[in-house]
Amino acid sequence: MMDQPSSLELVTAVREFIEKHAMPELQGRTAFHARVAANALAIVARELEQGPNANAEEHARLKRLLGRDGSLDELNRELCRRIRTNGLQVDDPALGDHLTQTTLAKVAIDQPNYSGFQHSPHRPPK
Amino acid sequence: MSQPDFAPALERAITRAIAGIAAITDLKRLSGGASQETWSFDGTGANGRTPLILRRAPYGKTVQRSATAVPLATEAKVIRLAEKAGVPVPPVPYVLKDTDDLGPGYIMGRVEGETIARKILRDAEFAEARPRLARQCGRILANIHAIDKAEVSDLTVVPPRAQFDQYRTIYDTYDYPHPVFEVAFKWLEQRLPATPELTLVHGDFRHGNLMIGPDGVRAVLDWELTHIGDPAEDLGWICVNSWRFGETHKVVGGFGDVDDLLAGYAEAGGKNMTAERVKFWEMFGTLKWGIMCMTMYQAFAGGSDRSVERAAIGRRSSETEIDLVNLLYPKVRP
Numbered sequence: 001m002m003d004q005p006s007s008l009e010l011v012t013a014v015r016e017f018i019e020k021h022a023m024p025e026l027q028g029r030t031a032f033h034a035r036v037a038a039n040a041l042a043i044v045a046r047e048l049e050q051g052p053n054a055n056a057e058e059h060a061r062l063k064r065l066l067g068r069d070g071s072l073d074e075l076n077r078e079l080c081r082r083i084r085t086n087g088l089q090v091d092d093p094a095l096g097d098h099l100t101q102t103t104l105a106k107v108a109i110d111q112p113n114y115s116g117f118q119h120s121p122h123r124p125p126k
Numbered sequence: 127m128s129q130p131d132f133a134p135a136l137e138r139a140i141t142r143a144i145a146g147i148a149a150i151t152d153l154k155r156l157s158g159g160a161s162q163e164t165w166s167f168d169g170t171g172a173n174g175r176t177p178l179i180l181r182r183a184p185y186g187k188t189v190q191r192s193a194t195a196v197p198l199a200t201e202a203k204v205i206r207l208a209e210k211a212g213v214p215v216p217p218v219p220y221v222l223k224d225t226d227d228l229g230p231g232y233i234m235g236r237v238e239g240e241t242i243a244r245k246i247l248r249d250a251e252f253a254e255a256r257p258r259l260a261r262q263c264g265r266i267l268a269n270i271h272a273i274d275k276a277e278v279s280d281l282t283v284v285p286p287r288a289q290f291d292q293y294r295t296i297y298d299t300y301d302y303p304h305p306v307f308e309v310a311f312k313w314l315e316q317r318l319p320a321t322p323e324l325t326l327v328h329g330d331f332r333h334g335n336l337m338i339g340p341d342g343v344r345a346v347l348d349w350e351l352t353h354i355g356d357p358a359e360d361l362g363w364i365c366v367n368s369w370r371f372g373e374t375h376k377v378v379g380g381f382g383d384v385d386d387l388l389a390g391y392a393e394a395g396g397k398n399m400t401a402e403r404v405k406f407w408e409m410f411g412t413l414k415w416g417i418m419c420m421t422m423y424q425a426f427a428g429g430s431d432r433s434v435e436r437a438a439i440g441r442r443s444s445e446t447e448i449d450l451v452n453l454l455y456p457k458v459r460p
Contacts, residue, residue: 032435033433033434033435036434036435036438037434037438039438040434040437040438040441043438043441073303076303076305077303079303079305079308080303080304080305080308083305083308083309083312084308084311084312086312090309090312090313090316090454095309096454096455099305099306099309099451099454099455100451100455100457102305103306103444103447103448103451104448104451106444106447107444107445107447107448110441110442110444110445111441111442111444111445114445114448115367115370115371115372115373115374116367116374116445116448116449116452117445117448118374119374119375120448120451120452121452121456121457122451122452122455122457
C-alpha cells in the first residue's frame, strides 16, 4: 500500500500548481501548452475517480453482448471484428445501448464540457 | 526584431512583379507548421500601402507537407479560378518563380476580418451577419462546385469510395479498437454514393478558413486540401459538430440551418443537393476528425512531436464518438 498522498491528490496538486502559480508567469505558446497540460491532468484525475467503475461496467456489458469472456482489450477487438463482418448489425438495439453507455462514460472522463456530451439526447435532462 | 533572411529576396520579387510597390515593410510570421509558412507584410510605394500575405514552403521542406495537400502553385491557380467564379477569395497578384529563390509559394491580398469561431458566433459585431451566413455559405459552395474542373487537371480525384478506403486504411494502421468508429464505417459503407457527379471541392470549408466580417463571408482561405470529389463533402464538413463550437443546435457552423445552406446552394445554381447527402458527409466528416485526432496522437507516440498538446488530443477522439453516437442513435428524450 502506497503512502499518502493518493495518486489523485498528487495529480490534483500538480494541476493546481500549473493553474494558480505557473500559468500567470507564462505567455504565448508556453501559456497555451500549460493550459493543455492542466487539462490533461484533469483527465487523469477524472479517470482515477471514474475509470475503474466505467471499465467494469463496459466489461460486464461486453461479456453479455458477445457471450464470451476475455480482457477488455480482447473483447473490444472482438466487438470491432463482429461489427465489421456483420456478426452484429449497426441497428442492433443492444449494440446501440452498449456503445451509447460506453461513450457517455468515456467522454465524461475525457471532455465533460464538450457540447456533444452536454447536449446529448442520451443524457437525462438537467 | 531582425528581418528574416529571405526578406531581401521577397522585396526583389515583389517590386519586380507588382507595379506601384517599391519596398516591403512589417514582415512577420503569422502561422503554419514546419513545412508551410504564412507571412504578413505591407508593400509600399506609389500605390500607398498594400496589405499582403506570403504563403511559402521553404526549399527542402516541401516533402513534409501533408500527403493530401496540393502544391502551392496549384493552390494559387485554384484561388484565381475561384475568384473568376465569383467566390470571395483574396486576390493572388503573384505566384513565386524558381528564380525568386524563395521556394514554392504565392502572394495574396490580406483581407481584414475574423476567423476565430467563438468571436464570430458570440460577438455583437457579427450579430446581423450570423443569420445570413448559412445561406451565403451555400451560395459560395455552389460557385466553387461550378468551377470547370478541366482547368485544374492536376488535382487528385477522390470519389467517396476512395476516401472511405483511405480513412479505413489509416484507422486500421493504428490497430486500436474503436467500436463506434467501426459502426460509423459500416453505416457509411451501406450508404456510399454510387456515382455522384464529381466537382472541384474546397476540402476544408469550416470556421478558421472563412474570413468573416460584419457584412458576412469576405474570403474563403486555405485551399490546400482542394480536390475533385463529391460536392456534398463540403456541405457536410461545415455541419460537423466540432465546427459548431458549442452552438450545437445550429447545425451549419454553429450559425445556421441545413435548409438555409441548401436554399443558398440551389439559389446559386447548385444541383441535386439534399439533406440526406449532407448528412452522409456530416457522419463521414465526424469520423474523419476522430481519426485525425488519432493521427495527431500518433505524432506524439512516434516521437516526432512530443508536445503535451499532441499527446492530449488523442483524448478528443471521444468527442467525435459521442457526436457519432448522437447521429447513429438519435433517441428522443422521453
